[in-house]
Amino acid sequence: MTDFSKEDFHSLLSKIQTFLRAEVYPLEQDFLRRPFRDLVPELNAKREQVKVLGLWTPHLPEEYGGLGLKLSEFAHVSEELGRTPIGHYLFNCQAPDIGNTEILMAHGTAEQRQVYLEPLVRGDVRSCFSMTEPEHPGSNPTWMSTSATKDGSDYVINGHKWFTSSAEGASFAIVMAITNPEASSPYKRASQIIVPTMTPGFRIVRNINVMGDEGSDYASHAEVRYENCRVPQSNLLGREGEGFTIAQERLGPGRIHHCMRWIGICERAFDLMCDYAAHRELSPGVFLGSRQNVQEWIAESRAGISAARLLVLQTARKIDEQGAAVVREDISLIKFFVAGIMQKVLDRAIQVHGARGLTDATLLSYWYRHERAARIYDGPDEVHKTVVARSVLRKYGVDV
Numbered sequence: 201m202t203d204f205s206k207e208d209f210h211s212l213l214s215k216i217q218t219f220l221r222a223e224v225y226p227l228e229q230d231f232l233r234r235p236f237r238d239l240v241p242e243l244n245a246k247r248e249q250v251k252v253l254g255l256w257t258p259h260l261p262e263e264y265g266g267l268g269l270k271l272s273e274f275a276h277v278s279e280e281l282g283r284t285p286i287g288h289y290l291f292n293c294q295a296p297d298i299g300n301t302e303i304l305m306a307h308g309t310a311e312q313r314q315v316y317l318e319p320l321v322r323g324d325v326r327s328c329f330s331m332t333e334p335e336h337p338g339s340n341p342t343w344m345s346t347s348a349t350k351d352g353s354d355y356v357i358n359g360h361k362w363f364t365s366s367a368e369g370a371s372f373a374i375v376m377a378i379t380n381p382e383a384s385s386p387y388k389r390a391s392q393i394i395v396p397t398m399t400p401g402f403r404i405v406r407n408i409n410v411m412g413d414e415g416s417d418y419a420s421h422a423e424v425r426y427e428n429c430r431v432p433q434s435n436l437l438g439r440e441g442e443g444f445t446i447a448q449e450r451l452g453p454g455r456i457h458h459c460m461r462w463i464g465i466c467e468r469a470f471d472l473m474c475d476y477a478a479h480r481e482l483s484p485g486v487f488l489g490s491r492q493n494v495q496e497w498i499a500e501s502r503a504g505i506s507a508a509r510l511l512v513l514q515t516a517r518k519i520d521e522q523g524a525a526v527v528r529e530d531i532s533l534i535k536f537f538v539a540g541i542m543q544k545v546l547d548r549a550i551q552v553h554g555a556r557g558l559t560d561a562t563l564l565s566y567w568y569r570h571e572r573a574a575r576i577y578d579g580p581d582e583v584h585k586t587v588v589a590r591s592v593l594r595k596y597g598v599d600v
């Protein structure tokens with residue numbers, strides 16, 4: 201891990217901010233108006249610039265070409281990148297690739313790292329993570345139907361998934377499938393298996409229309425069928441029956457990444473809200489910011505965002521020091537808390553902008569539509585609140 205001095209880290213953040221303001225914010229209006237795939241040539245040019253600046257894959261260890269940041273340091277970078285919807289993609293640290301990179305680094309064999317991880321790190325390919333099924337509750341990930349049965353030296357996978365984000369154009373999927381149906385613990389029945397998307401039997405049924413937007417490529421969520429999809433057993437990630445454990449490992453740091461990206465969104469929305477309140481005249485010389493309700497929204501938002509940032513950074517530091525397994529309560533707490541703050545801040549910012557807030561003149565309506573999902577994916581609010589409350593109650597001697 202690189203030992204950044206405070207000054208070095210500060211100058212790294214300002215280098216990122218300068219690049220985003222000069223090179224990325226001007227692309228946003230195009231991003232809002234054109235399908236993702238049409239923008240790929242421009243985005244690739246920007247990705248090359250990020251490489252030249254030495255900022256590529258900032259979350260990765262130096263041996264993989266990254267900056268060797270601790271999670272609590274990457275959290276600050278993630279906030280900066282989150283201020284624009286294309287920030288993480290341009291620095292090659294976007295979900296779901298970031299999570300897949302982490303589990304391939306931790307559990308991939310030498311061959312898997314060479315074939316799947318290295319091209320992902322270079323940004324030559326994209327990937328997806330295929331766990332949720334339409335027929336089963338995603339909030340109970342131990343209950344699924346997709347199976348992987350051994351046949352000779354292969355696994356034959358059959359199943360139905362949806363909300364496999366970024367599947368269109370991905371070169372491989374990491375799929376959760378039942379390999380050990382007889383295991384006594386439901387947590388030991390599923391495995392993670394790498395499936396190249398060119399494999400016969402991997403079929404994207406459609407991109408799901410989410411909040412009025414079908415999306416394309418990286419910015420899409422697919423329904424996928426696995427129909428006698430045959431891959432070598434050497435594509436197993438980790439050991440058989442460890443799928444759930446690996447998924448949990450993936451989600452710990454993953455929630456820090458999401459939360460800090462959301463704080464970046466909050467800060468940008470807050471900035472837009474305050475700027476509009478300061479300059480929009482209700483009548484000559486009377487500005488929107490003079491209204492008490494707007495002042496309350498500004499004060500509540502400021503307090504909420506700052507509190508959220510402190511909570512996330514505190515959790516990131518604990519993970520750096522003690523590992524993700526021991527901070528389960530904190531991770532669940534920030535997941536629902538920050539998603540809720542973001543939803544409130546976006547809603548207030550839109551209200552301040554009036555009808556303009558619903559147009560594509562700003563990023564607000566895009567984020568309002570796309571980030572409503574934050575209270576559902578990676579575990580709905582209700583599940584995380586239960587985790588927190590149970591953990592608290594255990595300290596009072598009850599296991600509910």
Ligand SMILES: Cc1cc2nc3c(=O)[nH]c(=O)nc-3n(C[C@H](O)[C@H](O)[C@H](O)COP(=O)(O)OP(=O)(O)OC[C@H]3O[C@@H](n4cnc5c(N)ncnc54)[C@H](O)[C@@H]3O)c2cc1C
Nearest residue numbers: 329330331332337338339363364365573577578579580582
């Ligand atoms: C934009 C987006 C992207 C996604 N990307 C991916 C991806 O890349 N790969 C992937 O595999 N999945 C992905 N998902 C799926 C996501 O992980 C699931 O939607 C999530 O886990 C919830 O599962 P579910 O939708 O089946 O809801 P369900 O589990 O059916 O829950 C429905 C509702 O019931 C309530 N509920 C559920 N459990 C409890 C409980 N224990 N106590 C109280 N209330 C409860 C909650 O209010 C919840 O919202 C994505 C989802 C979205 C929206």
